[in-house]
Amino acid sequence: MTQRVSNGVGGLAHEQPDHVHLNGNGNSNSVANGTNGGVLTVRRKMDRKKSSPMMPAFMVSAPGKVIVFGEHAVVHGKAAIAAAISLRSYLLVTTLSKSKRTVTLRFPDIDFNHTWNIDDLPWSTFSHPSKKKYYYDLVTTVDPELVAAIQPFLADVSPHKDSHERKVHQNSAGSFLYMFLSLGSQSFPGCQYTLRSTIPIGAGLGSSATIAVCLSAALLLQLRTLSGPHPDQPPDEARLQIERINRWAFVYEMFIHGNPSGVDNTVSTQGKAVMFQRKDYGMPPSVRPLWDFPELPLLLVNTKTAKSTQHEVAKVARLKNTHPKLVGSILDAIDKVTESSHELIEEQDFDTENEECLRRVGELMTINHGLLVSLGVSHPRLERVRELVDHEGIGWTKLTGAGGGGCSITLLRPDVPRKKLDRLEEQLEEEGYQKFETTLGGDGVGVLWPAVIRNGMDEDEEGGMEIDLENFLKAEGNEGVEKLVGVHGGGGEREGWKFWRVES
Template identity: 80%
Template structure:
């Protein structure tokens, strides 16, 4: 970057730093530091086309920083590419926002920065004093990067977002940042940095406190867990196969989608003196505690074994698996062999990624998990747990920069993939050779099309990022089933009648393709009866073909009979069949009395019903573990979720009411998700 390094006048509420650093390419970073109290208004505002010669695409508004609360508080989101949006808080979370833009030259016009207190751009502009001519900096080569900004409370840590670690989707480097109690954004230290340009004589590496004094520069290396980290929660959904069961075993495509039944993991940090890590899963009666210093860190930290959070792990290391066996020996010694195996597999999955990602200096923690997903029903309950564990550990290690409202799609995909990779490692510990489909759906949400033509390789998975949310009735038959038995039964039938069974499998594949095409069409409306009817008809056809393969069950057929009698939707089995669960796509505006009659009939006959949603969000974060539940922000903060209240929640209904993403009344304030849309 070349050009004059002259200073320009500070409008009393904002100091701006521009620093050029050499990573693998040039990266420009902007840092904004309010120099007065947060009750005053600071703005980083409107570097527009007229004042900044951007090459296309143009981001007209780089950002706003507000610290004043109006009557109505909008949802967080300070940066927007087309208009000056703001979020007003007297006690706000720390929010990190980032925008990708291409820059060829930069003009720092003093008229772009205002100091007026009302949130009005026009009034602010009129009160700005005339300032010196703007210096222009030429950027060679032109660069593509992100803007980073942070706003929030410098005194109330209870409402802060996680101090997110560096994350960047561009190949040439990371955008580093950290928020402190003085609400500063910092450029990282680098040994290969280009010369920095200081405006107002303030070094770009420094921050300014409320009195305008320089404070020491914080280093940006990624830390391990913080002893002051607040309790937080992670949630991930279960899944159902919507189309393509059994055909997928024979190389055809299938569609799996997330459901709104979810697992919830509460992570509670312990004091420095408590050097233990505890795993508590009351739904499967698992509770165990390890001394952190007794775990096999030396084996996992050996240079030949050590894994980084961004590594792709496709198989378990036998030496690492062997190293944790002594730590599994004392788990549930008085349980039956079958229960003990489940407990040890769950603990093995946790310890493997805990030791792979963590460090011996890791803070002691309690990991408490509750799930509303029926276990052993083919609904991806183990994958949901795996995703929760992976996301929680990555958050503790500060390796995820999200979720947040303005996260670029490419970055969100990167974060989702990082969680998915380590969830797959957990799944390998539990199942040995999983397909990876369950954890993929649970991580990203929505739906996927998957196909496995070569069983020596993982299946090909194509995300359906724009899969719509559909109303679903899920019914558990409570009939025990064996996936291996049902798969073998179809295989034997195909061997006996290859052409006939082959044509049935081909027909199932055509149904899957038709459903993919229908739902992906721009004209598809998930609230319009005609669109739902077409999907429902495909579900009915798919079920009929599965019945012809002999994988249904009288209890599954009874559900279809009851649903058809009430005329409320379209039903098919999901999964391997032979028992397990059915799914019913509900018609729009189903009368409540019909649902009540059906529920009563199902309960009388020993079924369990779940009203859920198909194609919802994937992994989500509640940081900190506080739900406001519609309370006013001036209240000291809604309801804090602690381990006692979490464990005392009564059944699925109690868990959903206490911490549920939806809580029965729409999306709950506080939960945030990595949401990705198709290109």
């Protein structure tokens, strides 16, 4: 049996036999020396308690997602395509001094802040031989006994909030503690996890999954069970790392949602896009990564109209029961649109700069939207966005997700005049919409280690702008967060951010 360890971000994980003990630097203490004096010196060094310097503050980021093709049809056994968007969550991980034995979860965007004493947490329950999990395990269910052990530590979370807010905060706290206790140990250093997000909450954009992915990656990095990400990482190794992060992000999602599809956390972890299909609700869905999915220019508009996925899904189910053949044919047509879009994007000569290629994808989006309208899942606010976009000739629009409110996505025509986009933005703002210019099909989980933005400096140069807790908390709104730590920060990709990238 071997123990897998790594020298942290950018280092290559390697195998160590269990009988070799590692010191704080990851070096073997099994030393051969020909002289007694040398052995004695080594022993004295070994007897000294090794100082373990604090891990530098680092940052993890993960993207939200949209469903591009196949909404509602996917509920009835058809395929759908979901893709990452460049709106992201950002998690700053700060290690505390040795004397501070606390762990803090802080999400200022939802006014959530809670601290636990590490030594008071139910480690004995989670470390029992029948319950203990390891970073490489596949966890497919949440253990009711472990959930019960966490409950006393959620009782004093956000006691002065209303019932809805408190439930959200307790869900976040509970799922974090479940992961923290499963992966960590009582010797884990005191830490603060602070999360900011540019993703609207409750809009069907996978905001919960981005938190899951950020926390999963952060904990695995702290445990030194991930190698990379680094530019020369072999694809197979990158896939393994991505899968490890994704598995534990799914545990977080299971704690909150019970039986999630796993699609949101998969897209958020690996980026790009996936094609997914669930033919049997007793089984997990088939999820096929689309590693070569192109980056496409996207306009995302939040209608700010509350939606209920459950209500819209039930509406389509009732319609199908009343008109089984007709609705069945509509769902089949949506499935054909999804299949056609996949074939189109996989064509060797598909070019995101080519207007004809974009037009063909855009037309498929328009058809998909029309079929969803025929199922009754659009909304006047969604149709108004489509009307405004069509009037300006800016691109091709469809609803994304369950409909009945929520968000729309528009594939932008190439070289749209800035004047037209500004005019549309003014109109949308006037009518109470929230608009984001984003990219479809970008990178998945990324790491900024240490939390320093290099701002054009060479990799070998020292220095850069350090991201500390104070300036992270002070960043105002989405623009402030993007300007301070954003992967794209108002321009191209920022120096310092690294991603696990896998291309077929």
